[in-house]
Amino acid sequence: MNEKSIIKVKNLTKMFNKFTAVDNVSFDVKKGEIFGLLGPNGAGKSTILRMLSTLARPTSGTAQIGGYDVIKNDNDVRKLIGIVSEKMIMYNRLTAKENLLFFGNLFNIPKNVLAKKVDDLLELVQLTKFKNSQVGTFSTGMQQRMNVVRALLNTPQVLYLDEPTLGLDPQSSVEIREFIKKLNRENGTTVIVTTHMMVDADLMCDRIAIIDHGKIVALDTSANLKKQLSGTKTTIIKLEIVNLNPEIVETIQTLKCADSVTQEDSTHLKILVHGEEAFDSIIDAIRSKKGKITSIENLQPTLEDVFLHLTGHQVRDSTNQKMPVDTHRGPFARPKARIR
Numbered sequence: 513m514n515e516k517s518i519i520k521v522k523n524l525t526k527m528f529n530k531f532t533a534v535d536n537v538s539f540d541v542k543k544g545e546i547f548g549l550l551g552p553n554g555a556g557k558s559t560i561l562r563m564l565s566t567l568a569r570p571t572s573g574t575a576q577i578g579g580y581d582v583i584k585n586d587n588d589v590r591k592l593i594g595i596v597s598e599k600m601i602m603y604n605r606l607t608a609k610e611n612l613l614f615f616g617n618l619f620n621i622p623k624n625v626l627a628k629k630v631d632d633l634l635e636l637v638q639l640t641k642f643k644n645s646q647v648g649t650f651s652t653g654m655q656q657r658m659n660v661v662r663a664l665l666n667t668p669q670v671l672y673l674d675e676p677t678l679g680l681d682p683q684s685s686v687e688i689r690e691f692i693k694k695l696n697r698e699n700g701t702t703v704i705v706t707t708h709m710m711v712d713a714d715l716m717c718d719r720i721a722i723i724d725h726g727k728i729v730a731l732d733t734s735a736n737l738k739k740q741l742s743g744t745k746t747t748i749i750k751l752e753i754v755n756l757n758p759e760i761v762e763t764i765q766t767l768k769c770a771d772s773v774t775q776e777d778s779t780h781l782k783i784l785v786h787g788e789e790a791f792d793s794i795i796d797a798i799r800s801k802k803g804k805i806t807s808i809e810n811l812q813p814t815l816e817d818v819f820l821h822l823t824g825h826q827v828r829d830s831t832n833q834k835m836p837v838d839t840h841r842g843p844f845a846r847p848k849a850r851i852r
């Protein structure tokens with residue numbers, strides 16, 4: 513094990529009755545790293561974070577944060593961590609500043625220290641201008657920044673963020689990602705972030721563990737994960753086809769050489785293929801269904817392709833970041849991710 517690891521997870525398993533939600537997971541996180549847990553809904557990401565936060569007890573295996581065991585030294589662990597969970601409570605009628613002072617008092621932070629801390633944190637997330645506005649009037653992106661700030665009140669060495677961009681519009685997602693990176697860079701905070709969004713993992717994380725059905729199926733930097741795929745016999749091609757019809761897609765899907773077929777728009781197909789006969793078979797299939805190929809492009813693998821290759825299915829961003837927030841469930845409720 514690496515001496516510089518601040519988080520050491522070994523054979524961590526969580527069972528709910530007979531169902532294994534987290535299956536023998538091991539990984540280390542280095543001090544100052546942004547570490548991503550990437551996987552579809554139900555993969556076990558939140559359960560891993562809950563165990564690392566002392567909120568759920570592992571069925572077996574161990575996890576240490578800063579040398580403290582999550583079961584034996586749970587109080588010490590809690591002092592080191594900050595949690596931004598999927599659901600967060602804040603008081604809509606209180607202002608940004610009042611909320612933070614309230615939660616800071618729960619941590620027993622001395623009054624004068626807390627006042628400065630709150631001012632600094634509001635400045636950090638560029639909400640100083642709104643410090644005396646009620647949180648209920650904030651946009652979803654601003655509220656999410658408040659959620660993150662709330663988790664930073666006790667100056668944690670390790671910050672856990674569970675799906676921080678879920679339900680945010682693209683611009684707010686960019687802001688949150690940039691803010692997490694800034695925090696990591698300037699304060700040296702170690703971060704574990706869960707996401708089902710490829711773009712989050714790709715743009716934010718130093719290393720990514722791809723999780724599927726409770727297991728880590730790959731763990732590396734984004735660049736290395738993509739390189740691994742280039743090293744296999746799998747090729748990704750993009751075809752432009754005149755008269756692209758559902759029959760063409762269905763026929764290609766039945767071919768052994770095609771690992772996956774994605775229709776990108778009315779004229780483009782993206783296909784993961786393998787084998788020497790692949791091109792011939794695909795061209796024959798398209799022609800047999802009256803399609804005409806107007807261009808073929810060889811694509812560099814994306815993280816989505818890596819995921820597809822490793823798991824055999826796609827992480828569907830069906831919430832698409834554009835889904836409106838369900839206000840009936842309160843301003844902090846965010847839509848659940850789904851895979852199709």
Ligand SMILES: Nc1ncnc2c1ncn2[C@@H]1O[C@H](COP(=O)(O)OP(=O)(O)O)[C@@H](O)[C@H]1O
Nearest residue numbers: 528532533551552553554555556557558559560
């Ligand atoms: N308290 C619980 N009781 C029973 N099953 C649970 C509980 N929490 C999570 N699960 C199940 O464990 C699996 C992993 O859940 P979760 O960790 O929330 O996944 P993710 O965060 O990756 O979407 C899911 O199938 C979920 O239904």
Ligand SMILES: [Mg+2]
Nearest residue numbers: 557558559674
């Ligand atoms: Mg989750």
